[in-house]
Amino acid sequence: MTTVRSLDTSSADIHPIPFFNRQRLSKIGLWIGVILAVTWVVYPLAWAVITSFKTQLQALEPTFIPFVQFTPTAENWTQELGLGGRETFASLGNSAIISIGSTLLATTLGTLTGYALARFKFGVGNANVVSWVLSQRFLPPVVTIIPFFLILQNLRLLDTHLGMILVNTTFTLPFAILIMRDYFAEFPDEIEEAALVDGANPLQIFFRVALPLALPALAASAIICFAFAWNEYLFASVMTNRNAKPYTFLVASTSTVRGVHFGFLATRLLIAITLPVILSLFVQRYIVRGLTLGAVKG
Amino acid sequence: MYKNSRAGKFFLLPGVIWILAFTIFPLIFSLVISFTNYRLGRAAEFNNLGSYGRIFTDARVPETVTTSLFITTCSLILTMLMGVGIAWLFNHDIPGLRIFRSVMTMPLFAAPIALGFLGLILFNETSGSINSMLRGIGLEGGAWFIEPWWARFAIVLIDTWQWTPFVFIVVLAAMQSIPQELIEAAKLDTASSWLLFRKITLPLIAPALGTVAMLRLVETFKVLDIPLSMLGGGPGAATQTYAYYIYITGLKDFQLGYASALSYLLVIICIVISTIYFRRMRSRYEVK
Numbered sequence: 001m002t003t004v005r006s007l008d009t010s011s012a013d014i015h016p017i018p019f020f021n022r023q024r025l026s027k028i029g030l031w032i033g034v035i036l037a038v039t040w041v042v043y044p045l046a047w048a049v050i051t052s053f054k055t056q057l058q059a060l061e062p063t064f065i066p067f068v069q070f071t072p073t074a075e076n077w078t079q080e081l082g083l084g085g086r087e088t089f090a091s092l093g094n095s096a097i098i099s100i101g102s103t104l105l106a107t108t109l110g111t112l113t114g115y116a117l118a119r120f121k122f123g124v125g126n127a128n129v130v131s132w133v134l135s136q137r138f139l140p141p142v143v144t145i146i147p148f149f150l151i152l153q154n155l156r157l158l159d160t161h162l163g164m165i166l167v168n169t170t171f172t173l174p175f176a177i178l179i180m181r182d183y184f185a186e187f188p189d190e191i192e193e194a195a196l197v198d199g200a201n202p203l204q205i206f207f208r209v210a211l212p213l214a215l216p217a218l219a220a221s222a223i224i225c226f227a228f229a230w231n232e233y234l235f236a237s238v239m240t241n242r243n244a245k246p247y248t249f250l251v252a253s254t255s256t257v258r259g260v261h262f263g264f265l266a267t268r269l270l271i272a273i274t275l276p277v278i279l280s281l282f283v284q285r286y287i288v289r290g291l292t293l294g295a296v297k298g
Numbered sequence: 299m300y301k302n303s304r305a306g307k308f309f310l311l312p313g314v315i316w317i318l319a320f321t322i323f324p325l326i327f328s329l330v331i332s333f334t335n336y337r338l339g340r341a342a343e344f345n346n347l348g349s350y351g352r353i354f355t356d357a358r359v360p361e362t363v364t365t366s367l368f369i370t371t372c373s374l375i376l377t378m379l380m381g382v383g384i385a386w387l388f389n390h391d392i393p394g395l396r397i398f399r400s401v402m403t404m405p406l407f408a409a410p411i412a413l414g415f416l417g418l419i420l421f422n423e424t425s426g427s428i429n430s431m432l433r434g435i436g437l438e439g440g441a442w443f444i445e446p447w448w449a450r451f452a453i454v455l456i457d458t459w460q461w462t463p464f465v466f467i468v469v470l471a472a473m474q475s476i477p478q479e480l481i482e483a484a485k486l487d488t489a490s491s492w493l494l495f496r497k498i499t500l501p502l503i504a505p506a507l508g509t510v511a512m513l514r515l516v517e518t519f520k521v522l523d524i525p526l527s528m529l530g531g532g533p534g535a536a537t538q539t540y541a542y543y544i545y546i547t548g549l550k551d552f553q554l555g556y557a558s559a560l561s562y563l564l565v566i567i568c569i570v571i572s573t574i575y576f577r578r579m580r581s582r583y584e585v586k
Contacts, residue, residue, distance in 0.1 A: 033387040034398060041402055044420055044459060047427045051419055062430030113313030120306030129314065131576045136317060138572040139325075140520045142544045143561035146331075146554055147324035170320040177313055202305035231409035233523055238549060248411050252527055262419050269415045273408035280407040281400050288471045291406070292513065296468050296506045 045270075052076050052266035059262035076267040087250065092271075095246040097161045099229040102168035106225045107218060109169075110176020115206060117177070118184035119192075130181065134293055136174045141234055152239055159240045167235045172225035178293045179224070179286070183217035184210065220286030227276035247272055325565075332558035342555065349559035359560075361535070362543040365450060369539060370518040372454040373461070377514060378507070380458070381465025386495065388466070389473045403467055405460045414527030417456040443529060446536030453525050453537055457518060465510050472506035473499060512575045516568055540564065 020028075051059055053072035063069035080088050113133075117126050148167060149158075157163030191213075195205045211218075233248040240249060251268045254261075280287065288296055332349055336342035353359055384402070388395060405413075420426050421442040429439030442452045476499065484498045522541040525531055531538040531546075538546070544564065548557030 030387060030390055030392070033384075034392060037384045037387065038398055038401055041405060041459070041463065044416055045404070047420060048416055060425045062425050062427055064427070109313040109316055112309045116306050116309035120303065120309070122306065122310065129310075133317065134576070135569070135572050136321060138516050138568045139321070140541060140544075140561065140564050140568060142520070142522060142541050142548075143328060143558075143565055144321065144324040145545075146548055146557065147327040148320075150327070151320075151323065166320070170317065173313060173317060202303070203308075206309070227407045231407070231411070233409065233411040234545075248409050251409075251415065252411050254415070260418070262422070262425065265415050266419055269412035272412040276407040276409070277404050280403060284396070284400055284403065287403060287406070288468050291464060292468055292506075292509055296471060296509055 048266045048270055051262050052270055054263045056261050056263060076263045079264070080267050080271065088247075088271075091245050091247045091250040094161065094164075094240075094244050095230055095248070098164040098168060098244065098246055099226050101161065101165035102172060102229045103222050103225045105165065105169040106172040106176045107222045110173055110221060110225075111180045111211070111214070111218060113177045114180025114182075115184050115210060117181045118187075119189065119210075130178070133174050133177050136171075137293060141171065145235060145238055148235065149238055159243050161244050163239060164236065164244050164246070167239065168229040168232055171232070172228050175224055175228065175290065175293070176221045179221040179290050180214065180217060182289060183214055187213065217286065220283040220290060223279045223283045224286075224290045227280060230276050328558040328561055331555050332562050334555045336555035336558075338552035338554060345555075349556045352556060353559060353563060358535075358538075358543055359540075362538050362540045365536070365538060366519055366521075366540040368450055369454050369457065369521060370515065372451070373457045373518050374511065374514055376454065376458040377462045377465050378511060380462045381510075382469050382503075382507070384462070384466045385469035385473055386499075388470055399467065399470070403463050406463050408460065410460065410521075410523035411527045413456055413460055414524040414529075417452060417524065417528040421452045421455075444533055446533060449529055449533055449537050453521075453528060456524055456528065457521060461514060461518075465514070468506055468510050469503055472503040476502050508578070509575075512571065516571055519567070520564070 050064060050066065053066060053074065053076070054063075054070060055073055055075065058070045058073075061070070066072040079085070116122075117130060122129065152158045152163045152166075155163070157166065187210075192205050192209050195209050196202075200208070230246075231248065232246070233252060236244075236246045236249045237252065240246070251272045254265050254268050283290070331342065333344055333346060334342040335345045335348065388399065388402075392398065420428050421440075423429055423439060423441065423443060426442075428442070432439050440448050440452075442448045480498060480502075481494070484494055488494060519539075520541050521539055522545060525537040525539055525542055526545075529537050531542055540560075541564070544557050544560045547553050547560060
C-alpha cells in the first residue's frame with residue numbers, strides 16, 4: 001500500500017485526488033440513507049410525543065417546535081397519570097396481570113413441549129406436530145372469537161383475569177414452543193448424553209442441565225409472549241368490560257368518550273406502546289428467530 | 299436423542315393438549331354453526347350450505363376482499379422493497395450499527411390498535427404532520443380521511459411502517475450470514491455493487507425473503523386492528539377489510555352463522571398458503 005502511494009506521488013501532483021472522491025461520496029450516500037431510514041422510523045413517534053404536549057386547541061395546528069411555535073403543556077400526562085388516573089392504573093394493572101400470567105403459562109408449557117420436540121422422537125412425526133403448532137399462527141383470530149366467547153361464558157370466566165390469561169396463552173403458546181424447540185434443536189446434546197450415561201433420568205437432565213442452559217432463549221420467548229399479550233385488543237374488547245379491561249381497550253375507547261382529542265390520544269398511545277418496545281430492546285438477538293417462528297436464523 | 303418414551307410424552311403433552319383443547323373446539327364449533335342461520339338470541343336452524351351460498355351473492359364480500367387485497371399487495375411490495383433496501387444499507391460497515399438496528403425495530407412491538415390512532419394523528423388532513431409536510435414542499439395535502447383510496451393507502455403506510463423493520467432485520471440477518479469469502483471472490487470479477495447484489499446476495503437471501511413474504515402475506519390479509527382504530531372502517535366502508543367484515547357481521551350484527559361461514563373461507567385461504575409454506579419447511583423440523 002505504502003509503496004504504491006509513494007510511486008503515485010508524482011502523478012498525484014498532476015491529478016490531485018478530489019476531496020469528494022468516489023469512496024467518500026459513497027460513504028456519504030450510505031450515511032444519508034441510514035439517517036433517512038432511522039428518521040422515518042422515529043418521526044411518527046416523535047410527532048406523537050410532540051402532540052401529547054399540546055392542548056386540544058394547539059393540536060389542531062400542525063406546529064412542530066415546542067416553546068417556539070407553541071407552549072407545551074403537561075396536562076394530558078397529568079390527567080392520564082395523575083390523581084384522576086385511577087382508570088388508567090387499573091387497566092395498566094389488568095394488562096400486567098394478564099400479560100404476566102399468560103407469559104408464565106405459555107413459556108412453561110412452551111419450554112416443555114419445545115424440549116420434547118427437539119429431543120424425543122414421536123410416532124406421529126415431529127415435523128407433523130411442529131407444522132400443526134405453526135398452523136395455529138396462520139389461523140385468523142377473528143375466526144375463533146365467537147366460540148371462545150362461548151367457552152368463557154360457560155366457564156363463567158368472562159371479564160376475569162383468568163379468562164383473558166387462557167385466551168392469551170392460547171395465542172402465544174405457538175411462539176414459545178417454536179422458539180424453544182429451535183433453541184434446543186441447535187444446542188449440542190453431548191452434555192445431556194453425558195448426564196444420561198451418568199445415570200440421570202430425563203427429568204433430572206431437563207431441569208439440571210438443559211433448562212439452565214436455555215435461560216437466554218427462555219427470556220426471549222417470555223418477552224415476545226408478553227408483548228403479544230400486552231398488545232392484544234380484539235379479544236379483550238369482546239370478553240372484558242370492566243374488571244379485566246386491559247390498557248389497549250382503554251386506548252381504543254379514548255375517541256368515543258371525548259371526541260377526538262389528539263393530545264390525549266397521543267399520550268395514551270405512547271403509554272400503550274412504551275413497555276413492549278423497551279423490553280424488545282433486550283431480545284434483539286432473538287427477534288429474527290422468534291418472529292419468523294424459527295424459520296430464519298438470526 | 300431419545301426414542302419415544304414416557305418422559306417424552308410428559309414433556310410434550312401439556313402444551314399439545316392446551317392447544318388442542320382451546321383451538322379444536324372453536325374450529326369445530328365454527329364449522330357447525332357455519333351451516334346454520336344462527337343469530338344471537340334466536341334458535342339456530344340448519345340451512346345446509348345457505349350461508350356459503352350467500353357469500354357469493356353478498357356484494358360486501360367482493361368489496362371487502364378488494365380492500366384486503368389492495369392493502370395486502372401494496373403493503374407487501376412496499377415492506378419487501380424498503381426492508382431489503384434498508385438491510386442493504388445497514389449491511390455496510392457502520393459504526394454504532396447495533397444501536398441503529400435496535401431503533402429500527404421499535405415499531406414491531408407497538409400495539410397495532412395504538413398505531414391506528416397514531417395514523418389518525420399523523421394523517422389528519424388539517425393538523426396532521428404528513429399533510430403539513432406535503433404542503434411545505436409545495437404539494438397538495440392528501441385527502442386521507444375522505445377519499446376511499448387515499449384512506450386505504452394511509453392504512454398501507456401505517457402497516458408498512460410497522461412491518462418494514464421485520465423484513466429489514468430478517469434480511470439483514472440473512473445477508474450477514476453470507477460467507478465473506480464469497481463476496482470477496484465476486485468482487486475480483488466485478489466492481490458493480492448492483493451486479494454483486496443481484497448475482498450473489500439476492501439468490502442467497504431468497505429463502506429468507508420467501509419466508510418473510512409468506513408470513514406477511516397471511517398476517518396482512520388478516521389486518522383488522524389498524525383500520526378499526528384509525529378510521530373505524532370509514533370513510534363509508536372504504537377501509538373495511540375482509541377480516542373487518544367478519545368482525546362486524548359476527549360481533550356487531552350478531553349473525554354468527556354467516557360470520558362463521560365467512561371465517562371458514564378465510565381459514566381455507568390460510569390453510570392453502572400455510573400448506574405451501576410447510577412443504578418447504580418440513581425437513582427443518584425432523585429430529586435426527
